[in-house]
Amino acid sequence: MKLTGAQALIKSLEMQGVEVIFGLPGGAILPVYDPIIDSPIRHILVRHEQGAGHMAEGYAQVTNRPGVAMVTSGPAATNIVTPLANAYMDSTPMVVITGQVATSSIGTDAFQEADTTGITMSITKHNWLITDAAEIPEVVAEAFHVATNGRPGPVLIDVPKDVSNQMMDWYWPDAVDLPGFKPTTKGHPRSIQAAARMIKEARRPVLYVGGGVIRAGASRALLTLAEKTGIPVVTTLMARGAFPDSHPLCLGMPGMHGNYSAVTAMQKSDLLVTLGARFDDRVTGKLSGFAPEAKVIHVDIDPAELSKIRHADIPIVGDVRSVIEDLIEALDKGEAGEMVQADLAPWISRIREWQKLYPLSYDRDGSGNGLKPQYVIETLSSLTPEGSILASGVGQHQMWASQYWRFDHPNAWVNSGGLGTMGYAVPASIGAKVGRPDKVVWAVDGDGCFQMTAQELVTASAERIPVKIALLNNAYLGMVRQWQEMFYDQRYSEVYLSPDLPDYVKWAEAMGCVALRVEAPEEVAPAIEKANDINDRPVVIEFRIDSGEKVYPMVPAGASNDEIVLGPSYGGAR
Amino acid sequence: MTNIGPSIVPMSLPGGRSSRGVSLHVLSVLVENRAGVLARVAQLFSRRGYNIYSLAVAPTDDERFSRLTVVVDLESAPLEQITKQLHKLINVIKITEIDPVDAVEQELLLAVVAADVSSRGQILELVGIFGAKVLDVGLERLTLALADTPEKLDDFTELIKVFGLIEVQRSGRVALAKLNRGGGRGGISRGKAS
Numbered sequence: 131m132k133l134t135g136a137q138a139l140i141k142s143l144e145m146q147g148v149e150v151i152f153g154l155p156g157g158a159i160l161p162v163y164d165p166i167i168d169s170p171i172r173h174i175l176v177r178h179e180q181g182a183g184h185m186a187e188g189y190a191q192v193t194n195r196p197g198v199a200m201v202t203s204g205p206a207a208t209n210i211v212t213p214l215a216n217a218y219m220d221s222t223p224m225v226v227i228t229g230q231v232a233t234s235s236i237g238t239d240a241f242q243e244a245d246t247t248g249i250t251m252s253i254t255k256h257n258w259l260i261t262d263a264a265e266i267p268e269v270v271a272e273a274f275h276v277a278t279n280g281r282p283g284p285v286l287i288d289v290p291k292d293v294s295n296q297m298m299d300w301y302w303p304d305a306v307d308l309p310g311f312k313p314t315t316k317g318h319p320r321s322i323q324a325a326a327r328m329i330k331e332a333r334r335p336v337l338y339v340g341g342g343v344i345r346a347g348a349s350r351a352l353l354t355l356a357e358k359t360g361i362p363v364v365t366t367l368m369a370r371g372a373f374p375d376s377h378p379l380c381l382g383m384p385g386m387h388g389n390y391s392a393v394t395a396m397q398k399s400d401l402l403v404t405l406g407a408r409f410d411d412r413v414t415g416k417l418s419g420f421a422p423e424a425k426v427i428h429v430d431i432d433p434a435e436l437s438k439i440r441h442a443d444i445p446i447v448g449d450v451r452s453v454i455e456d457l458i459e460a461l462d463k464g465e466a467g468e469m470v471q472a473d474l475a476p477w478i479s480r481i482r483e484w485q486k487l488y489p490l491s492y493d494r495d496g497s498g499n500g501l502k503p504q505y506v507i508e509t510l511s512s513l514t515p516e517g518s519i520l521a522s523g524v525g526q527h528q529m530w531a532s533q534y535w536r537f538d539h540p541n542a543w544v545n546s547g548g549l550g551t552m553g554y555a556v557p558a559s560i561g562a563k564v565g566r567p568d569k570v571v572w573a574v575d576g577d578g579c580f581q582m583t584a585q586e587l588v589t590a591s592a593e594r595i596p597v598k599i600a601l602l603n604n605a606y607l608g609m610v611r612q613w614q615e616m617f618y619d620q621r622y623s624e625v626y627l628s629p630d631l632p633d634y635v636k637w638a639e640a641m642g643c644v645a646l647r648v649e650a651p652e653e654v655a656p657a658i659e660k661a662n663d664i665n666d667r668p669v670v671i672e673f674r675i676d677s678g679e680k681v682y683p684m685v686p687a688g689a690s691n692d693e694i695v696l697g698p699s700y701g702g703a704r
Numbered sequence: 705m706t707n708i709g710p711s712i713v714p715m716s717l718p719g720g721r722s723s724r725g726v727s728l729h730v731l732s733v734l735v736e737n738r739a740g741v742l743a744r745v746a747q748l749f750s751r752r753g754y755n756i757y758s759l760a761v762a763p764t765d766d767e768r769f770s771r772l773t774v775v776v777d778l779e780s781a782p783l784e785q786i787t788k789q790l791h792k793l794i795n796v797i798k799i800t801e802i803d804p805v806d807a808v809e810q811e812l813l814l815a816v817v818a819a820d821v822s823s824r825g826q827i828l829e830l831v832g833i834f835g836a837k838v839l840d841v842g843l844e845r846l847t848l849a850l851a852d853t854p855e856k857l858d859d860f861t862e863l864i865k866v867f868g869l870i871e872v873q874r875s876g877r878v879a880l881a882k883l884n885r886g887g888g889r890g891g892i893s894r895g896k897a898s
């Protein structure tokens with residue numbers, strides 16, 4: 131069967147089981163947009179290519195399947211650089227297809243030419259510039275293989291226009307053969323035995339759980355491990371929901387804005403069982419002061435993460451689900467089985483004490499000049515059906531969302547952790563809703579973030595994707611304001627945004643959304659209930675929140691986690 | 705004035721010798737012979753802040769593969785991180801770590817040296833001693849070539865410098881592990897973990 135390169139590309143995506151492409155056409159990708167008309171694959175037309183990329187990420191974060199985005203060359207390719215960098219940081223599987231100028235024009239500074247593979251080299255797992263249409267099926271198969279195997283991540287395929295028009299003989303490769311890509315998935319049995327022994331001997335162990343547990347679908351295995359050993363669990367920003375917040379062993383989020391008990395349990399721990407986490411500086415604080423007495427078992431599918439930041443006493447390369455399962459078996463029998471688990475009761479009771487003394491807290495009936503953002507999120511969490519999905523932007527609202535939403539399920543938290551990309555929430559929530567139309571999808575967004583990507587609500591309205599946005603309007607680039615207040619003597623430099631410019635309600639309505647503004651505490655719940663009942667279009671609720679509210683606890687940048695500050699609701703003291 | 709070759713091959717280090725100590729390590733990297741592979745390796749080093757001391761690239765006997773011989777400066781990063789990050793490149797097939805102590809190394813030097821009638825004889829004497837070659841003869845200059853270990857190249861450069869070096873090019877070293885005769889450690893080969 132003879133096909134054009136463009137037809138072969140779309141057919142290859144069909145062969146991969148792709149159900150949706152987020153994209154926007156243009157000159158160099160034009161040939162590929164023609165066969166989309168005849169394809170069962172749904173195409174969602176975005177308003178900005180950054181939106182396409184974040185939608186693909188949101189889709190992937192809730193489905194664990196690769197998101198697909200397609201854009202043209204030059205400025206469109208550069209517009210999708212941010213999502214690629216974001217997906218690379220958060221290990222999100224994504225396949226981006228870019229158009230490119232014709233092969234004969236490459237290198238001539240042709241119209242809309244950009245060195246896309248060069249630009250994206252360090253923010254993709256791999257990228258391909260196709261030079262012959264015959265390569266297309268093979269490269270597509272390789273691209274999906276690379277994006278989803280080993281540590282997941284983004285890949286990019288750059289397709290010159292003449293290659294899209296070139297005829298080729300259709301085939302589909304039976305298998306992918308990449309001699310340089312053979313991820314180890316099975317943990318080494320001897321290391322697993324040693325880890326089991328170390329776990330049984332530990333007196334103050336903590337399961338330090340990162341986003342890898344979600345990517346690997348290891349939540350159930352983790353639950354078994356935690357319950358079998360009785361070891362408490364911390365879930366990083368990327369891992370919220372990997373272990374249920376409602377479980378008695380869950381200590382919540384560690385790190386710069388983590389729970390006191392999560393941060394302190396790690397600090398005092400004698401063993402960090404590190405599962406798909408990477409000792410990010412936002413978790414460790416000052417490295418030399420981080421968990422000084424802890425030994426480290428580190429499980430990761432990416433060998434380069436082991437001992438990159440913190441020395442691993444027992445490094446284990448492997449798929450974290452498979453390793454946890456093997457670990458459970460090793461704890462049950464094997465040589466480690468001859469020992470019994472050390473008594474963790476004193477450790478747990480110490481932790482319970484911290485939990486009792488220093489829970490997350492805020493000034494509930496404070497006399498600020500607006501709603502308490504924490505109250506908004508708590509109410510949102512309690513009124514929204516179990517298992518709903520929450521997306522978030524980047525800033526204070528993200529931290530409040532992570533602290534006050536109750537996460538009980540994996541793949542239900544869609545946020546930008548590693549790169550911290552403002553504007554992530556709106557497009558990512560749209561992608562999430564496309565991936566899980568059966569779920570209620572809320573996004574918590576900041577006024578600053580919203581202004582970066584709000585136009586994708588036009589996409590959502592046009593495509594009838596009923597996401598719900600809780601816009602926490604504090605009239606500021608709040609997180610930056612917080613730092614200026616705390617560390618720059620309250621000298622506020624370029625952080626004020628205004629509460630009513632733009633008029634968010636009018637703007638949202640103009641984009642086809644139902645829009646509500648909430649200013650009083652008693653309006654919060656009714657507005658959320660109303661939004662939850664709307665299922666045919668997007669909803670935006672603008673909550674006017676207290677501009678002065680800060681995120682606590684906080685470990686100041688560069689400080690050790692021992693210097694955690696609990697905030698004013700503790701009267702300034704610990 | 706010595707004209708330094710590619711900037712990644714620092715020629716005239718203080719004392720006129722390469723600072724070839726414990727901090728240098730040779731990696732012999734087998735890569736797929738595809739467009740852009742060198743860029744990927746170079747970008748990885750620059751992005752992660754690893755220092756390349758020298759780099760040589762050439763196809764192997766199997767046309768599907770090329771071999772990069774990279775001399776890395778371990779002051780910038782631990783060797784283990786460098787090799788692990790290199791392995792993450794899809795086009796990297798195999799990395800052999802060669803401790804300089806256990807390596808046979810060769811490098812090529814081309815040098816243009818001022819050689820008037822009075823000095824020409826002494827220069828040719830050095831050429832003889834080092835087993836170098838005269839590639840080109842001008843009225844007042846000679847172009848010399850020497851293929852030997854990097855240290856020998858350093859020594860040779862040092863000695864002919866007194867006559868007036870006009871230009872120097874070095875290739876960067878290529879290396880292979882010493883053959884095992886029972887005692888030596890040889891190179892540690894790391895294929896992709898599998």
Ligand SMILES: Cc1ncc(C[n+]2csc(CCOP(=O)(O)OP(=O)(O)O)c2C)c(N)n1
Pocket residue numbers: 523524525526527528550551552575576577578579580602604606607608609610
């Ligand atoms: C693209 C981008 N630009 C700048 C920043 C730096 N930054 C981090 S949080 C923040 C403020 C976000 O403001 P807003 O969306 O209103 O959230 P808030 O902190 O007020 O809740 C800024 C500017 C960033 N993370 N991303």
Ligand SMILES: [Mg+2]
Pocket residue numbers: 576577578602603604605606607608
């Ligand atoms: Mg704000």
